[in-house]
Amino acid sequence: MTIKSALDFAVAQLHDSCEKPRFEAELLLAYHLDKERLYLHIHENDRVDDIEKFKALVARRASHEPYEYITGLASFYDIELAVEQGVLIPRPETELLIERVAQIVESEGITKIVEIGVGSGAISIVLARMFPQLQIVATDISDDALRIADLNIKRFGLEGQIKLLKSNLMDAITIKPQLVVSNPPYIADDFHLEKNVSEYEPHTALFGGEVGDELLQTIIRDVQVREIPWLACEMGYDQKASMQICFDEMRVSSSEFYQDLAGFDRGFCVKF
Numbered sequence: 001m002t003i004k005s006a007l008d009f010a011v012a013q014l015h016d017s018c019e020k021p022r023f024e025a026e027l028l029l030a031y032h033l034d035k036e037r038l039y040l041h042i043h044e045n046d047r048v049d050d051i052e053k054f055k056a057l058v059a060r061r062a063s064h065e066p067y068e069y070i071t072g073l074a075s076f077y078d079i080e081l082a083v084e085q086g087v088l089i090p091r092p093e094t095e096l097l098i099e100r101v102a103q104i105v106e107s108e109g110i111t112k113i114v115e116i117g118v119g120s121g122a123i124s125i126v127l128a129r130m131f132p133q134l135q136i137v138a139t140d141i142s143d144d145a146l147r148i149a150d151l152n153i154k155r156f157g158l159e160g161q162i163k164l165l166k167s168n169l170m171d172a173i174t175i176k177p178q179l180v181v182s183n184p185p186y187i188a189d190d191f192h193l194e195k196n197v198s199e200y201e202p203h204t205a206l207f208g209g210e211v212g213d214e215l216l217q218t219i220i221r222d223v224q225v226r227e228i229p230w231l232a233c234e235m236g237y238d239q240k241a242s243m244q245i246c247f248d249e250m251r252v253s254s255s256e257f258y259q260d261l262a263g264f265d266r267g268f269c270v271k272f
Contacts, residue, residue, distance in 0.1 A: 001051045003029065004044040010058045017062050017196075024067060028057050031071050064195040077126045081152050086144035088205040090122035093260045094183050094234060097267050098126050100258055101181050101232045104269065105131055108178065108230070115139070116169055116182035116219060119205060121149035121162070123181060128161040137175060139167040142204065169215070170222055179230035180223050186236045188212035213239045217246055224250055224272050231272070237264035 001009070010025035018024045030037045032054045048054060060070050066089055068074040074083045076090040077098065083089055101123075104110060111133050115124045118138035128134055140146050146164050153162050165172055170180070185208040187193070197206070208215045216235055220243075223231045235243060240257055247255045253271045260266040 001048050002045050003040050003048055006048045006051065006054060007040065007044075009055070013058050013062045017064050024061060025058070027067060028061060028070070029054060032057060065200055066196050069200060074120065074122075076120075076122045079125065079129075079156070081120045081122055081125070082148055082155070083120050084144070084148060085200055086142070086202055087148045088119045088145075088201055090120055093266055094122065095126075096258060096260060097181065097183060097232060097234050098123060100267065100269050101127060101179065102130055104179060104230055104232065105134065110178045110230070111135060112175065112177045112179075113137075114170060114173055114175070114177040114180045114228075116180060117145075117184050117205070118149045118164065119145050119183070121152040123183065124149075124162050125152055125156055125158060127181075128158045129156065132161070134161060136162045137165055137173060137177070138162055139165045139170065139172065141166065141168050142202065144202075145205070169219060170226070176226065177228060179232065180219070180228055181232045182219055183234040184208065184215045184219060186212050186216055186234070186239065188236075211242075212236055213242050216243065220246055220250065220270070223270075224252075227272070229272055231270045232267070234267040235265070237266065240265040240268075243268055 006029055007025050011021045014021035014024055026037045026040055029040060057070055068083050068089045069085050072082060073080050074089050077095050113134055113136045115136060115138040118124055118140045124136045124138045128136060146166060150164055153159060185206050187206050187208060189207050189210050255268055255270045257265055257268045
């Protein structure tokens with residue numbers, strides 16, 4: 001089978017599972033051949049070795065398995081991170097949370113951070129690469145997440161800046177940081193998700209309770225009780241009102257919400 005015919009085959013197989021079947025077909029074949037996508041267009045008449053292995057990759061994606069789990073890599077910010085099933089795939093919108101935290105770190109001279117829910121390590125790793133002075137304690141309740149985060153931290157040589165800790169939220173935290181950052185589970189338990197998310201990604205990293213904002217509210221109250229000055233979190237697009245009520249009740253010094261590129265409310269920064 002040639003590159004051209006392999007792509008045609010993959011496009012047909014991926015028609016019902018992908019918004020951009022041609023694009024994803026090219027990604028999978030480029031991954032299979034260990035080439036750039038441009039190579040496919042220049043060499044479309046070359047034969048594809050081990051075609052059955054490529055067809056198996058296509059079958060996995062046709063079954064809605066995320067591309068990142070198939071390849072074991074996820075692009076995030078300016079890096080690639082190892083991921084696998086059981087660990088949340090980092091989303092582009094979380095890059096906005098990092099930008100907000102970076103602004104606070106610069107303006108306040110922050111050197112000590114706690115991240116709640118480290119996942120693949122995306123947030124802590126990007127922040128540590130931005131700011132060599134940062135010392136970060138990153139928690140997660142998932143052994144799979146901690147293992148993958150450890151792999152990624154070592155890959156970038158950041159063991160001296162990021163310490164991993166198994167903990168439910170901040171229960172095991174004994175230090176007092178200047179800022180807490182988190183992309184916690186914030187989806188309501190009954191919310192319908194696409195198959196590529198609901199059937200493959202870890203529910204403990206997605207669902208935040210019956211309403212969805214329960215863990216967010218717990219984090220906010222815990223940070224205030226511990227007298228930590230700053231908190232930055234990602235949230236659901238429909239949770240601004242409930243978060244504002246929480247801030248008003250707690251009489252926080254100041255709060256700011258930010259939106260994603262589509263104009264949806266996506267997170268907040270709070271000063272206590």
